[in-house]
Amino acid sequence: MNKRGIKVFLPFLVAAIALAATSCCPPVIPTPYVAEEFPISTNRANQWGSTVSGNIVVWSDERNGNRDIYGYNLSTNTEFAICTDPSDQMGPAISGDIVVWWDWRNGNGDIYGYNLSTDTEFAICTHPAGPRAAAISRDIVVWVDYRNGIADIYGYNLATAEESAIYTNPYSSQESPAISDDVVVWVDYRNGNADIYGYNLATAEEFAICTNRAFQGWPKISGDIVVWRDERNAIIENRDVYGARLSFED
Numbered sequence: 346m347n348k349r350g351i352k353v354f355l356p357f358l359v360a361a362i363a364l365a366a367t368s369c370c371p372p373v374i375p376t377p378y379v380a381e382e383f384p385i386s387t388n389r390a391n392q393w394g395s396t397v398s399g400n401i402v403v404w405s406d407e408r409n410g411n412r413d414i415y416g417y418n419l420s421t422n423t424e425f426a427i428c429t430d431p432s433d434q435m436g437p438a439i440s441g442d443i444v445v446w447w448d449w450r451n452g453n454g455d456i457y458g459y460n461l462s463t464d465t466e467f468a469i470c471t472h473p474a475g476p477r478a479a480a481i482s483r484d485i486v487v488w489v490d491y492r493n494g495i496a497d498i499y500g501y502n503l504a505t506a507e508e509s510a511i512y513t514n515p516y517s518s519q520e521s522p523a524i525s526d527d528v529v530v531w532v533d534y535r536n537g538n539a540d541i542y543g544y545n546l547a548t549a550e551e552f553a554i555c556t557n558r559a560f561q562g563w564p565k566i567s568g569d570i571v572v573w574r575d576e577r578n579a580i581i582e583n584r585d586v587y588g589a590r591l592s593f594e595d
């Protein structure tokens with residue numbers, strides 16, 4: 346190799362050494378986003394069924410020897426009792442200032458609520474058939490109701506103090522309601538297997554969301570998105586998550 350050849354070759358040699366140096370080192374990993382973890386209640390009794398709305402976390406708590414409803418304010422870092430009646434309270438749901446739950450003070454499971462802004466407790470449904478599984482969005486509370494001898498979906502408007510049947514079917518069960526704004530969704534057995542149906546409170550229209558012949562259950566809704574557990578791909582056991590985007594004609 347002549348001098349000219351070395352001159353041309355040297356930059357390539359330097360570049361090759363530099364490349365080799367970097368490739369032998371661990372790759373540079375971008376700084377990960379680290380979520381800030383924090384305890385909310387570490388009381389030695391059992392806590393479960395936690396859920397959150399804005400700055401308020403609520404859950405069912407066994408520290409008093411029976412199940413109560415407790416809350417935690419994330420903005421003030423303070424814990425507070427919401428209902429400590431000596432019977433069992435469980436399954437809390439929250440929307441804004443309103444907490445609702447399944448309450449056993451009357452011996453048959455009722456729906457009670459608490460207004461955090463006025464510090465007042467109130468009964469929502471105390472039918473002796475025993476409603477359960479309350480969900481809430483804004484002013485509307487929904488639950489599973491057994492007054493007709495089979496599971497139906499009922500609701501209560503906190504603003505108008507009116508109770509109404511949302512969907513009843515004397516031949517099949519409707520269970521596990523969830524609500525977001527004007528749309529209620531639930532698990533529906535009218536087709537002989539668990540499907541997902543919905544109801545638009547604004548238009549008073551009921552509609553099917555998923556009627557696949559396999560099991561669909563545990564629906565949740567936020568805005569126009571509905572999600573649920575789906576077993577359509579199960580040969581032995583294979584639980585999947587499916588979803589649907591709702592759209593309504595104006």
Ligand SMILES: [Ca+2]
Pocket residue numbers: 411412413414428429430431432433434
């Ligand atoms: Ca209690």
Ligand SMILES: [Ca+2]
Pocket residue numbers: 538539540541555556557558559560561
């Ligand atoms: Ca199905």
